[in-house]
Amino acid sequence: xxxxxxxxxxxxxxxxxxxxxxxxxxxxxxxxxxxxxxxxxxxxxxxxxxxxxxxxxxxxxxxxxxxxxxxxxxxxxxxxxxxxxxxxxxxxxxxxxxxxxxxxxxxxxxxxxxxxxxxxxxxxxxxxxxxxxxxxxxxxxxxxxxxxxxxxxxxxxxxxxxxxxxxxxxxxxxxxxxxxxxxxxxxxxxxxxxxxxxxxxxxxxxxxxxxxxxxxxxxxxxxxxxxxxxxxxxxxxxxxxxxxxxxxxxxxxxxxxxxxxxxxxxxxxxxxxxxxxxxxxxxxxxxxxxxxxxxxxxxxxxxxxxxxxxxxxxxxxxxxxxxxxxxxxxxxxxxxxxxxxxxxxxxxxxxxxxxxxxxxxxxxxxxxxxxxxxxxxxxxxxxxxxxxxxxxxxxxxxxxxxxxxxxxxxxxxxxxxxxxxxxxxxxxxxxxxxxxxxxxxxxxxxxxxxxxxxxxxxxxxxxx
Amino acid sequence: xxxxxxxxxxxxxxxxxxxxxxxxxxxxxxxxxxxxxxxxxxxxxxxxxxxxxxxxxxxxxxxxxxxxxxxxxxxxxxxxxxxxxxxxxxxxxxxxxxxxxxxxxxxxxxxxxxxxxxxxxxxxxxxxxxxxxxxxxxxxxxxxxxxxxxxxxxxxxxxxxxxxxxxxxxxxxxxxxxxxxxxxxxxxxxxxxxxxxxxxxxxxxxxxxxxxxxxxxxxxxxxxxxxxxxxxxxxxxxxxxxxxxxxxxxxxxxxxxxxxxxxxxxxxxxxxxxxxxxxxxxxxxxxxxxxxxxxxxxxxxxxxxxxxxxxxxxxxxxxxxxxxxxxxxxxxxxxxxxxxxxxxxxxxxxxxxxxxxxxxxxxxxxxxxxxxxxxxxxxxxxxxxxxxxxxxxxxxxxxxxxxxxxxxxxxxxxxxxxxxxxxxxxxxxxxxxxxxxxxxxxxxxxxxxxxxxxxxxxxxxxxx
Numbered sequence: 001x002x003x004x005x006x007x008x009x010x011x012x013x014x015x016x017x018x019x020x021x022x023x024x025x026x027x028x029x030x031x032x033x034x035x036x037x038x039x040x041x042x043x044x045x046x047x048x049x050x051x052x053x054x055x056x057x058x059x060x061x062x063x064x065x066x067x068x069x070x071x072x073x074x075x076x077x078x079x080x081x082x083x084x085x086x087x088x089x090x091x092x093x094x095x096x097x098x099x100x101x102x103x104x105x106x107x108x109x110x111x112x113x114x115x116x117x118x119x120x121x122x123x124x125x126x127x128x129x130x131x132x133x134x135x136x137x138x139x140x141x142x143x144x145x146x147x148x149x150x151x152x153x154x155x156x157x158x159x160x161x162x163x164x165x166x167x168x169x170x171x172x173x174x175x176x177x178x179x180x181x182x183x184x185x186x187x188x189x190x191x192x193x194x195x196x197x198x199x200x201x202x203x204x205x206x207x208x209x210x211x212x213x214x215x216x217x218x219x220x221x222x223x224x225x226x227x228x229x230x231x232x233x234x235x236x237x238x239x240x241x242x243x244x245x246x247x248x249x250x251x252x253x254x255x256x257x258x259x260x261x262x263x264x265x266x267x268x269x270x271x272x273x274x275x276x277x278x279x280x281x282x283x284x285x286x287x288x289x290x291x292x293x294x295x296x297x298x299x300x301x302x303x304x305x306x307x308x309x310x311x312x313x314x315x316x317x318x319x320x321x322x323x324x325x326x327x328x329x330x331x332x333x334x335x336x337x338x339x340x341x342x343x344x345x346x347x348x349x350x351x352x353x354x355x356x357x358x359x360x361x362x363x364x365x366x367x368x369x370x371x372x373x374x375x376x377x378x379x380x381x382x383x384x385x386x387x388x389x390x391x392x393x394x395x396x397x398x399x400x401x402x403x404x405x406x407x408x409x410x411x412x413x414x415x416x417x418x419x420x421x422x423x424x425x426x427x428x429x430x431x432x433x434x435x436x437x438x439x440x441x442x443x444x445x446x447x448x449x450x451x452x453x454x455x456x457x458x459x460x461x462x463x464x
Numbered sequence: 465x466x467x468x469x470x471x472x473x474x475x476x477x478x479x480x481x482x483x484x485x486x487x488x489x490x491x492x493x494x495x496x497x498x499x500x501x502x503x504x505x506x507x508x509x510x511x512x513x514x515x516x517x518x519x520x521x522x523x524x525x526x527x528x529x530x531x532x533x534x535x536x537x538x539x540x541x542x543x544x545x546x547x548x549x550x551x552x553x554x555x556x557x558x559x560x561x562x563x564x565x566x567x568x569x570x571x572x573x574x575x576x577x578x579x580x581x582x583x584x585x586x587x588x589x590x591x592x593x594x595x596x597x598x599x600x601x602x603x604x605x606x607x608x609x610x611x612x613x614x615x616x617x618x619x620x621x622x623x624x625x626x627x628x629x630x631x632x633x634x635x636x637x638x639x640x641x642x643x644x645x646x647x648x649x650x651x652x653x654x655x656x657x658x659x660x661x662x663x664x665x666x667x668x669x670x671x672x673x674x675x676x677x678x679x680x681x682x683x684x685x686x687x688x689x690x691x692x693x694x695x696x697x698x699x700x701x702x703x704x705x706x707x708x709x710x711x712x713x714x715x716x717x718x719x720x721x722x723x724x725x726x727x728x729x730x731x732x733x734x735x736x737x738x739x740x741x742x743x744x745x746x747x748x749x750x751x752x753x754x755x756x757x758x759x760x761x762x763x764x765x766x767x768x769x770x771x772x773x774x775x776x777x778x779x780x781x782x783x784x785x786x787x788x789x790x791x792x793x794x795x796x797x798x799x800x801x802x803x804x805x806x807x808x809x810x811x812x813x814x815x816x817x818x819x820x821x822x823x824x825x826x827x828x829x830x831x832x833x834x835x836x837x838x839x840x841x842x843x844x845x846x847x848x849x850x851x852x853x854x855x856x857x858x859x860x861x862x863x864x865x866x867x868x869x870x871x872x873x874x875x876x877x878x879x880x881x882x883x884x885x886x887x888x889x890x891x892x893x894x895x896x897x898x899x900x901x902x903x904x905x906x907x908x909x910x911x912x913x914x915x916x917x918x919x920x921x922x923x924x925x926x927x928x
Contacts, residue, residue, distance in 0.1 A: 342808070344804075346776075347779075348775065
């Protein structure tokens with residue numbers, strides 16, 4: 001493991017920071033230096049904080065004075081640019097000059113600051129989070145390839161060591177897809193676990209907030225800091241926030257891990273399919289009981305998530321549509337936002353009813369299971385100019401392929417984490433997705449951590 | 465007051481039934497006899513129970529044996545034909561032969577049977593509850609006029625004394641409008657108070673179940689029997705069911721009653737406006753403090769309820785649409801169901817967002833108020849062939865006018881009761897609507913009861 005602090009996970013840095021052996025100022029300076037050196041090429045940030053160094057000095061002072069706020073104290077964290085921040089304007093990925101947002105902290109950013117984290121800057125996203133490409137951000141493993149999206153800037157920044165962790169948002173896979181393509185950990189918690197007030201909405205009933213991190217342990221630390229009541233988000237639940245770190249390190253002995261053999265298998269790149277089968281075998285070898293099963297009705301999910309996401313996004317952009325501003329959107333996003341007007345109200349309601357059916361289907365599957373593993377994406381990172389990809393012998397649109405394995409857990413609201421489980425022949429990361437019961441993030445983290453600790457994937461770093 | 469038991473409210477009959485001075489058999493025989501004599505003309509029933517007399521004999525036996533089930537035991541109650549019943553097929557107001565429903569009791573009917581009520585028959589509704597006319601049912605006060613709808617059969621049957629009370633359902637006013645036009649009491653409780661499983665859906669988020677009765681006291685009795693958890697209705701809340709009768713008979717001293725001067729006033733028939741102003745004066749004279757106020761945003765309510773009701777109804781009828789069965793619907797309902805496909809998903813979501821705003825607006829109004837009074841309908845019963853009505857100097861469509869004052873409380877889910885507060889020069893009843901805070905049906909009942917007891921409107925009966 002490199003000695004450079006930004007190559008180490010927060011779980012390793014926190015004791016150093018707490019003990020005063022590592023200064024938040026040095027850590028933030030290192031991050032700013034790496035951003036200066038690498039981000040002109042990576043294009044993962046849209047803005048770097050002007051006050052990060054001051055914030056780091058304040059954190060250093062607090063820690064020196066014995067006022068340590070916990071493991072995130074003094075740690076540089078990057079924020080997806082659809083989270084409002086009090087000190088940096090938010091653009092939600094759009095270049096339209098007339099679209100602006102308030103200068104105030106979103107709930108999640110306020111939670112991180114309260115935990116002592118240093119906001120290092122704002123990361124690039126696919127415009128309005130409506131896509132899985134995030135141009136022009138580049139994948140740190142291969143600059144000719146995309147980082148995925150919509151939280152592509154956050155994933156690239158974390159993998160390149162420009163920040164210790166980052167926030168993302170996930171409506172159909174926007175945390176997990178770039179995590180998979182860049183090789184980071186990406187956690188979409190249960191719907192209602194992390195408050196979303198102050199995040200520019202994309203689709204109210206599908207949007208989730210969550211972290212992208214170097215390790216599963218770091219995801220546990222961020223989840224704990226981010227969870228809790230949010231009076232500004234009516235769907236955020238005020239329920240106990242467990243010590244997620246306590247769930248880590250337990251054996252998988254006795255756990256029943258399901259492999260959902262329909263929908264999630266049979267149309268993946270060969271290298272992805274092979275890596276997942278190997279990982280499933282590894283989970284069995286470290287104690288889990290593997291059970292194949294199927295979930296009915298999944299074939300209707302794509303229509304349902306399109307009906308809901310198109311309707312919601314278009315409702316959100318109604319003022320821009322009426323003002324003619326969508327003409328200034330990127331062509332792909334403009335098409336989706338204008339297309340949303342073609343979805344009917346009855347279609348929307350039928351999609352919501354389907355959702356209830358799918359939630360029940362997974363509920364029944366979980367009666368005999370503790371967790372479910374699938375690939376995160378059917379493919380590794382694709383080239384910047386690709387609009388279709390070749391999978392299982394046929395061409396498929398990039399959007400259709402990239403979110404196929406993630407959107408079921410936006411429809412159902414189940415917690416899902418993506419972790420690296422291998423690399424393809426071009427050295428591109430492969431992601432495995434682990435899903436658990438509602439509000440059982442601890443179980444998803446426990447399984448992910450056990451797998452992570454039995455491999456060295458998480459230690460690998462791209463050559464920049 | 466007539467001595468005929470069906471002219472007396474349940475609150476007067478119950479002690480007689482309990483004491484054995486009145487037999488359920490005599491009561492049900494009287495109801496069946498009145499149906500036979502009057503309903504060929506009124507057309508309020510679509511079906512009369514074949515087992516009502518057997519059920520009455522069983523009730524008589526139980527009461528004789530000391531197994532009295534409470535004030536509804538042995539009382540004949542009519543059921544709107546969109547509630548499923550185990551012993552009578554349900555048609556939900558449609559004549560389409562291929563549309564059929566299961567033979568099992570809806571939750572509300574099961575609750576009534578458990579309380580000892582005798583289901584006397586099924587009443588006519590506007591087809592699929594999508595209208596406020598209920599052809600061909602006639603208004604007992606003037607056979608040339610409509611009873612209102614969609615629960616027109618229930619209102620006509622109760623006012624004509626063909627049943628002691630009836631169930632209705634209310635999506636935009638369908639209990640309160642016919643109650644107003646026929647002069648009965650009609651109660652739409654808070655959304656979530658009465659379970660709706662086994663009622664043919666019209667619009668899931670707007671539909672409410674509730675009773676039509678002779679008196680406010682009877683509404684309290686039925687509300688108590690109908691309330692409570694319904695595992696089949698996810699929106700039904702499992703919360704304490706108060707003894708609503710205990711709320712009655714208290715003075716209005718110290719209560720703050722609001723009069724919402726925008727939207728609910730200024731476009732009503734003169735005779736309706738005068739009757740309501742007199743009633744407001746009467747409420748003041750029996751102790752209430754009257755406060756005029758306004759609620760913002762109400763002018764957007766019609767668009768919102770249309771977007772939601774059209775979308776939901778059309779989603780519900782999707783299978784019929786695809787099978788071409790809507791061609792057999794009545795022309796007005798066919799138009800509404802087919803028109804629902806023109807509402808967009810974004811429109812639907814914007815309507816739902818408006819709804820949250822309106823709920824908050826009323827929440828703020830209720831910070832200084834205990835109840836709100838308005839007219840129930842801007843007009844009295846109109847002629848069978850009228851498609852437009854003349855109000856405040858201009859023509860207006862019957863649907864637009866008839867539900868204008870009721871639909872705000874479907875959008876907000878607030879409890880609302882309609883009671884008679886006078887008669888026009890043609891002898892047609894005028895309705896007053898009383899609204900209270902969420903789940904404070906007791907307050908609406910208390911105010912309604914105090915007004916009712918200070919007048920004799922409720923004792924008046926039409927000449928059949």
